[in-house]
Amino acid sequence: METGIPAVRKGTGMGRKIIMGLIILGLLLSAGLLLAYYQFNELLQPPAASGIVSEQTVVVPQGASTVGIANILKEQGLIRSSGAFRAYTAYRGLDSSLKAGEFSLNTGMNVPEIVARLVQGETVTLSFTIPEGYNITQIADRLAEMKIIDRDKFLELAATEDFDHDFLQGIPKGPDRLEGYLFPDTYKITRETTEREIIAMMLGRFAREITPEFEAGAADIGLTVHEAVILASIIEREAQKDEERPKVSAVFLNRLKKGWRLESCATVQYALGEQKARLLNKDLEIDSPYNTYRNAGLPPGPVASPGSASLKAAVNPADVDFMFFVVSEDGQHVFSRTLNEHNRNKARYIGGL
Structure with missing residues (x-):
């Protein structure tokens, strides 16, 4: 009489084989996945060999796709695999976040570092x-x-x-x-x-230079903001030392108050369209509204870009009554009140010109 015991034993042996097969398969799959992970991770590493790192400038055009960017990076030797680069950006959901521009990258950067820079838009400045x-x-x-x-x-x-x-x-x-x-x-x-x-x-x-203080200072000396900028531009071209700019400002403002011509070489140079070390007498005759040797008052516009020191000096002139100044070859300013004194200074410092 059959008890069924052998069948049970046979079934139990077959089940064990199936279980063992599944375990082995699982181990093989795990090993394969682990190997694939390490291989993929290896492809994300920097391409630099033996610690030798080279800098590269990469230009990512507007509208470039992830495929195009990956190809550019691969061609310039910045990544090991364009496919790994695309897979990484896709996995991180960053395909559409890569920015165009000019980037400074190097062969010591891995793919995550490169992607982070492209996403943040850290372009070359x-x-x-x-x-x-x-x-x-x-x-x-x-x-x-x-x-x-x-x-x-x-x-x-x-x-x-x-x-x-x-x-x-x-x-x-x-x-x-x-x-x-x-x-x-x-x-x-x-x-x-x-x-x-x-x-x-x-x-x-x-x-940022046109502060309320600047505007108030211009109004206090009877100038508009534009006129103050014109004056500052002349001071910028005429003065050599920052500490003397307020005195230079005072000279020009004193001349304006008295109705004298400014006689600024800087305005003549602007009219000539060139910067000359020394002006000739014929230069002073040029027919231009910027020639302050012939025309009274300020010229119609600035003659240069003034810096902070000149802008401040224009609306904060020194409290002096100087009417003239000369600048020696070493940049020294020499101020005077009268024409006779001025002529003596010219003869002493610039050879009488």
Whole structure:
């Protein structure tokens, strides 16, 4: 009589085999997944060998896809696998977060570090410095030489574009409209910064100088803000030392009060369109509203970009009665009250010119 016991034993043996097979399969799958993980993780590591790291500048075009970005990085030797890069960004949900721009990367960065920089938009920054006393043409030339702007586009925008600043109200559009208002300073930009954005940045920096104290100071000496900027631009080009700027300011304001011509060499140089070490007598005869040897009062506009010291000096003149000054070759200012004294100073310090 069959009890069924052998069948039970047979079934139990088959079940054990199945269980063991599943365990082995699970172990193989786990090992495979673990191996795949380590292989994938290896592909995310920096491509630099033996600790040798090289810097690379990467340009990601506007509208570039993740595939395109991965190919650019692979071609420049910054990642080991474009596929691993795409898989990582997809897994992290960052495909649409990669930004365009110019980035500074190196072969010592892994994929997560590169992706983080592209997502944060940490683009390469450029810096440029505009010296005090530059006019708008010199500014455009300097930026064009640095390949930061298109010179013609920059000057056209400066002449015609609208910029929302109170200190520009009433100044007619034209080539000289922003003269004196592009503040001399050091600026940081990216390759994507446009000509208009650069102008707006410089105007915004200038706006910080036009404080209520500046406006009140201009009103106290009988000048509009624009006239104070014109005076500051002349001081910038005439004075050599910051501590002497208030005295230079006083000289020009004293001459204005008496109805004398300013006789500023800086305004003649602006009229000539060039910076000359020494002006000739014929230069002083140039027919221009900027020639303050022939015309009374302030010129129609600034002749350069004044810095903070000159702007402050324009509305805070020294309390002196000087009417003349000369500047020696070593930058020393020599002030005088009378024409005779001035002529003696000219003979002593600049050879009688």
